[in-house]
Amino acid sequence: MSKSAQLGSLFTLVCVVVLAACGTSESADVSNADIARVKDVRSSFGPQFKVTDVGQTGIDPRLLGAPALPEGMKFDPADCGSFATAQVLPAGVKGNMAATIAEGDGNRFIAIAVETSEPVPVNRPEDKCKRVGFAGGGMRGLVEIVDVPKIDGAETMGTHRVLQTIVNGKPSTGEIYNYIAGFGPFLVIVTANPLVLPDAPVKPVDTQRARDLLTATVAAVRG
Numbered sequence: 001m002s003k004s005a006q007l008g009s010l011f012t013l014v015c016v017v018v019l020a021a022c023g024t025s026e027s028a029d030v031s032n033a034d035i036a037r038v039k040d041v042r043s044s045f046g047p048q049f050k051v052t053d054v055g056q057t058g059i060d061p062r063l064l065g066a067p068a069l070p071e072g073m074k075f076d077p078a079d080c081g082s083f084a085t086a087q088v089l090p091a092g093v094k095g096n097m098a099a100t101i102a103e104g105d106g107n108r109f110i111a112i113a114v115e116t117s118e119p120v121p122v123n124r125p126e127d128k129c130k131r132v133g134f135a136g137g138g139m140r141g142l143v144e145i146v147d148v149p150k151i152d153g154a155e156t157m158g159t160h161r162v163l164q165t166i167v168n169g170k171p172s173t174g175e176i177y178n179y180i181a182g183f184g185p186f187l188v189i190v191t192a193n194p195l196v197l198p199d200a201p202v203k204p205v206d207t208q209r210a211r212d213l214l215t216a217t218v219a220a221v222r223g
Contacts, residue, residue, distance in 0.1 A: 033183075035097065040220040059096060080128065089116065098113050103195060107209075113188055138165060144159065146177065146207070148214070151214075153183055158179045159177070175193060179210055188214060188217045
């Protein structure tokens with residue numbers, strides 16, 4: 001599979017991340033930052049994990065569009081739909097990205113490092129939009145703000161998304177956690193979701209590992 005195709009699959013998962021943030025916003029020295037060092041986090045995964053590195057490649061804006069939702073989708077609160085459908089990056093942003101993927105212990109973790117052509121603006125949701133439900137077109141779900149580590153010199157945010165649909169006439173539920181840290185023209189995105197394995201119960205997402213991975217990836221990229 002090509003790098004672009006691999007990263008396309010990754011961003012299918014993270015395209016729902018909202019660039020609202022909390023944490024510190026003091027400027028930090030990024031003169032030594034390098035997104036290729038995202039691969040350094042592979043050492044944090046034990047032998048029970050299958051780890052794959054995706055080398056540096058250009059950002060493809062086609063991979064970063066907001067997910068298409070069925071017509072007639074209703075949001076609760078009604079005026080918070082933008083929180084549920086926001087893009088990872090604003091239109092026109094250029095740059096490069098690299099990633100490390102780890103699968104094991106019933107979970108999938110993806111650490112993505114992005115260097116953009118310019119600092120990405122941060123748009124904080126209103127307090128009433130920190131938990132948004134949506135329904136319509138045979139699906140329903142929610143997206144909500146969750147705890148995220150504070151990282152010096154970076155703005156951080158975490159979200160949890162649950163989606164329920166009907167697949168082959170049967171109800172299907174999926175969830176994904178997204179954690180993001182922005183510093184200067186760099187973004188680190190960590191996603192975590194349960195693996196669906198045959199003849200095995202679905203395990204809860206290890207959110208502590210995901211949060212630790214965000215901190216570790218930022219440190220690796222900064223150097």
